[in-house]
Amino acid sequence: MSIHYHEEEAVFHLQASNTSYVIGITKQGYLAHYYWGRKIRGASWKRQLLLTNRSSFTPSTDLSQMELSLDTLPQEYPSYGSSDFRTPALEAQHGNGSSITELTYVSHRIIAGKPELEGLPAVYVESADEAQTLEITMRDAVTAVEVLLTYTVFESYNAITRSAKIINNGSEAVKLNRALSVSVDLPGDQYEMLQLSGAWARERYVHKRGLVPGMQMIESRRGSSSHVQNPFIALLENGSTEETGEVYGISLVYSGSFMAGVEVDPFHTARVFAGINAFDFEWRLEPGEQFQTPEAVLVHSHEGLGGMSRSYHDLYRTRLCRGAFRDEVRPILINNWEATYFNFTADKIEAIARAGQELGIELFVLDDGWFGKRDDDTTSLGDWFVDRNKLPRGLEDLVGRVKASGMQFGLWFEPEMISPDSELYREHPDWCLHVEGRRRTQARQQLILDLSRKDVQDHLVAVISDVLSSAPITYVKWDMNRNMTEIGSALLPAERQRETAHRYMLGLYEVLERITSAFPHILFESCSGGGGRFDPGMLYYMPQTWTSDNTDAVCRLKIQYGTSIVYPVSSMGSHVSAVPNHQVERVTSLDTRGNVALSGNFGYELDLTTFTPEEKELARKQIALYKEVRPLVQQGDFYRLLSPFEGNDTAWMFVSKNRSEAFIFYATVLQEPNAPLGKFRLQGLDPQRDYVLQGEAAEVEEQSVFGGDELMYAGLAKPQFHGDFSSRVYYFRTAK
Secondary structure, three states, X not given: OOEEEEOOOOEEEEEOXXXXXXXXXXXXXXXXXXXXXEOOOOOOHHHHOOOOOOOOOOOOOOOOOOOOOOOOOOEOOOEOOOOOOOOOOEEEEOOOOOOOOOEEEEEEEEEEOOOOOOOOOOOOOOOHHHOEEEEEEEEEOOOOEEEEEEEEEEOOOOEEEEEEEEEEOOOOOEEEEEEEEEEEEEOOOOEEEEEEEEEOOEEEEEEEEEOOOEEEEEEOOOOOOOOOEEEEEEEEEOOOOOOOEOEEEEEEEOOOOEEEEEEEOOOOOEEEEEEEOOOOOOEEEOOOXXXXXXXXXXXXXXXXXXXXXXXXXHHHHHHOOOOOOOOOOOOOEEEOHHHHOOOOOHHHHHHHHHHHHHHOOOEEEEOOXXXXXXXXXXXXXXXXXXXXXXXXXXXXXXXXXXXXXXXEEXXXXXXXXXXXXXXXXXXXXXXXXXXXXXXXXXXXXEEEEOOOOHHHHHHHHHHHHHHHHOOOOOEEEEOOOOOOOOOOOOOOOHHHHHHHHHHHHHHHHHHHHHHXXXXXXXXXXXXXXXXXXXXXXXXXXXXXXXXXXXXXXXHHHHHHHHHOOOOOHHHEEEEEEOOOOOOOOOOOOHHHHHHHHOOOEEEEEOOHHHOOHHHHHHHHXXXXXXXXXXXXXXXXXXXXXXXXXXXXXEEEEEEOOOOOEEEEEEEEOOOOOOOOOOEEOOOOOOOOOEEEEOOHHHHHHOOOEEEHHHHHHHOEEOOOOOOOOEEEEEEEEEOO
16 A cells, blocks of 8 residues: 555555655645655654744734644645735636635545546556545635646656646636646755756756745746657755755646746745646636646655655656667667758668668658658648659658668658648648737747647548558658647637637647557657657657757767656667757767767767768668667666766766666767876666677777676766867676
8 A cells, every 4th residue: 555544644645665644624724735755664644734823914814823824825726815924826717806715625536456537648547556546626616626646656766646626516607717636735945946948959957056045936828848848847955966966846748838836935935736728728618617736756865866866766767658669679770851852762761771771770851841742941831742753653652661671760840830832732731820800920930720620620530541551661750840839729719718729739649549559569759849849748649759959969078968857768769960050060980979879869960871981880780789789778777977067078878677788878978188097876776797898899998807896886887088078988798
């Protein structure tokens, strides 16, 4: 049992493998947060709730217990309007125009397993004994609005999920102005807030800041989770490291506009929250209707940031990602985008595929430009039929030629977009997001299809399914290259226009569910100008994401390091591209480009037909090595050793679950004269075992056998490089 109800104290104790989360019901019926942290066997929980009488500016809700105020009570799902002045989880406007909601406990139930979230992605169970779920019903006595709070404990994954369902049991319509997924009041403010922020080609950089009184928040208003912010925050106890310290993570399983942050109140307690962005959001609930919030995944670690990350990695890799490819190793691919862009022929594609097959590559991916009249990015999105000028014998012929060379075949789509210069737009100009009478702002000379509409959803499913059924396609790259403007729908009434963005996400999830279910043999990879929608919501439908359009090996050190804070390496696409790099013009060696790309779903994105014999030989070695370490990289435990955000060196490593193998990556960006010698310590090994260094690295080290304790406690000598942008990989196996 992972959920215990202590009736005499009216306390719920949720226990994961290393975590306790405790909720209590006050005598007034309020739901209070008692504890979230390292696992505790049990306690007299009432003494954990600390209350005191403040000034008259902190009003009391019960004159018989003046020390209890909603403005200081640590609450589980605070609402607006009834004396809590802090940021609420719920703000509802009622029929009389007021926005006052006061939730009190009604009932609860504890069930085995985990119910699905209707219409939304969420982590799941494969059998009911994997998790337990607590459902608590709260009600506003005046309006009969109810909130069903759902908590699921994944004991073996050390994770707890939370969501809320708002139900209108009253007789009048209710307008939701804010409906967050999670709110937790922590008893202090001595934390750093960690966020993953950036821009296109510079995604998920690690940023930390100490908490101060007031609000510190990240958000997306772009209609997607975005390149700019990621739907995740963590609170790190001051002084925490990768290996030590208390860390609290909150990850939102959602792909649209979101908000997440921390408010520090006047008494230095911290309210941490996450959910759909309340900015430009409304949802009208008629009597009897309900609204389901997205799911938030909570992870606590007392073993620093690395412990938190590995909990998320295991859960998301095995209980968020789905389908045939969840547990399978992913194919090594060659993508033609940076090799040809829009300018290619069937013969050129076949030549690149044959060159890849000779090196050991397994999958060819045809990127943008194969459909409509798509010779540049000004036209044809929405016209998902083959361009016969480029491919006169059609897609089936090209797929056959690629497969004859011994390669699988993959295809790029951008289904959510529509070009004004397209047959689809000329036929259905009202199918895009727009507001009548307003300019239709274009980005990359394209608009966004209105996926809140069922007719648009059905059209997309039909045309994409036709293409995927026309040839033996085994991989799809699903792209999305702009954010939302003029967010409106031609089919929604005026009072529901501010529902459009969330209805779009529900429509997208419906389309993805239908297509991925119909083609279970296809490996889907999501993309949004690279990492603009790298979030748990998309991973539910597509088990990997194109990490960034920036393929420069040096930039990727920070991008892949930051992404690993939450997301498993099996979810990251990582390719070797041409030099000078097409994004930053940097020149790095093929060796370093390969070493960086080995730490992900490996591939190439350049013209293989131009490789020299020496480059071909090195690529063969890279591919052979990846095939050897691929299960370890994609399914092993990940440890960050040296941060590119804190120095000139970067290091990380992978360890198999049975600790019999380890694969280590080390890079130095800029060289220094007479650089100091030093060592770096490995993690996650078995100190009682000996490990044998494999391959070329053993020749460099002039030693092949190392004790696990030696590698972790004494360390491995830092490599001495000549030249900038240098790297090395190490592969260890336990001695026979």
